[in-house]
Amino acid sequence: MMKAMILAAGKGTRVWPITKTIPKPMIPILRTPIMESLLLHFKKFGIEEIAVNTSYMGSEIENYFRDGNQFGVNLLYSYEGYMKDKQLISNALGSAGGMKKIQQSTQFFDDTFIVVCGDAWVDLDIQKAFESHKEKEGIATIILQDVPLSEVHKYGVVRRNEFGQILEFQEKPKISQAISTTINTGIYIFEPEIFDYIPIDKAYDIGSELFPKLAKLNVPFYGVDIDFQWADVGGIKDIWRTTSDILTKKIVGYPIPGKQVTENIWCGLNVDIDLSEVNIQGPVYIGSGTIIKKGVTIIGPVTIGAYCVIEQGAILERCSIDDYTWISEVVNLKDKVIFGEYCIDHGGEYVELQNWQVDWAINDSRNHFLTHTSENDLYRASLAVANIERSF
Amino acid sequence: MNFSNKKINQSILLISIDHPRLDASSTPDFKEYFSNVVKSQFSKVVLDLSSVKFMDSSGLGALIFCLKNMVVNGEIVIVGAQANVLGLFTLTRMDRLFTHYGELSDVLAEIA
Missing domain, CATH: 3.90.550.10 (Spore Coat Polysaccharide Biosynthesis Protein SpsA; Chain A)
Structure with missing residues (x-):
């Protein structure tokens, strides 16, 4: 050949x-x-x-x-x-x-x-x-x-x-x-x-x-x-478009990793999620070792990398998240790609998360300071807003 | 010096931030300006962010501080935020606390 x-x-x-x-x-x-x-x-x-x-x-x-x-x-x-x-x-x-x-x-x-x-x-x-x-x-x-x-x-x-x-x-x-x-x-x-x-x-x-x-x-x-x-x-812009086209089957035959657990959800190994305790709409791919807490909302197409932690009450809509990402419960991530230090929207505009100084909202899941986020004033304010919303 | 204001009516004040950044370097001045012009006189502030190109979480913190120090049931709405500024509000759900309007005329039509 x-x-x-x-x-x-x-x-x-x-x-x-x-x-x-x-x-x-x-x-x-x-x-x-x-x-x-x-x-x-x-x-x-x-x-x-x-x-x-x-x-x-x-x-x-x-x-x-x-x-x-x-x-x-x-x-x-x-x-x-x-x-x-x-x-x-x-x-x-x-x-x-x-x-x-x-x-x-x-x-x-x-x-x-x-x-x-x-x-x-x-x-x-x-x-x-x-x-x-x-x-x-x-x-x-x-x-x-x-x-x-x-x-x-x-x-x-x-x-x-x-x-x-x-x-x-x-x-x-x-x-x-x-x-x-x-x-x-x-x-x-x-x-x-x-x-x-x-x-x-x-x-x-x-x-x-x-x-x-x-x-x-x-x-x-x-x-x-x-x-x-x-x-x-x-x-x-093509990275998200292609990912989304594969998950929504506009592109056929591209191998989706992990194991298909329901019609529209694929998981890697050892994913910690209780499908009856989250609001999830496929298509969604979740990488190995990721923990999705109760009360999380995920509206696909969404891809979540490996070893992430998505805290109770967080909302993810049409987004893609890199490995080892910690998403706190105050976060509402909509139409974004998190890649390394960057948060890129589907139109191609991006910000460096570090510049926003939102490490109390999005961080590396291996960061041992995460337990201290609840002491952050902004975190508490965001949480109060999220809680009011939930009470409706 | 980087801020200006205009009284819309008895209870509503328009504040414009005429500065490209709302971050740790400008928030102390902003907080001071805000409390000096709003006092307990106005229950609603319309904050024009259209000149702000960049805002970080200390800017967000300043807005929450200002809101807390307003009269009971005080409200701050924002207008003209650029995409990356608005992104910070939506990511942290602060868009629910600070309603955003595209144009000043939209706000005035609704609240004034």
């Missing part, structure tokens, strides 16, 4: 502040990093030799996936950057430049190969994509999808002739200037001849440089439409 490459060097500025602590391919969707889902998907199609270019926070990726053995694949990393004063300095080469670097040093790509962006979950039939590419006999085939016109500015847009050859490739156009609504999904199949079109030793991008050049030079470069599910998490 083909070799593959995952593009994993991007800085992920559109996913800030999540990417302050992890690189984009490590973003977990229902607990599984995107790149892990990609590796497992490749493995299903017999693709086991995979190159990964890393740069921004590359060590996070390398330390998680190691040599790929535990995922049943073999991984080759290509780090783009250097070390200075014992600090790694990231120096990304662009997607095409990253491919070229691997080819230059090892001639790794010796036959037809597939390249995917590390920031999207896909369930593409890779065999079918491979066959479509072979049928067209081009040196590059990209997998396309149609999106609403309002979304085109985020993607590469194509215009094709009746044979599917791409005549024009427009990277991230303004809505008013878009040549179509058929867009590049970031999945490409190439022949090694592609390297003739990528310059050596300079940053070079696939979407904004290589593809427009191929179209202009009239190189056999095709786009094929294949129906598949594609969840792009290129932007901060």
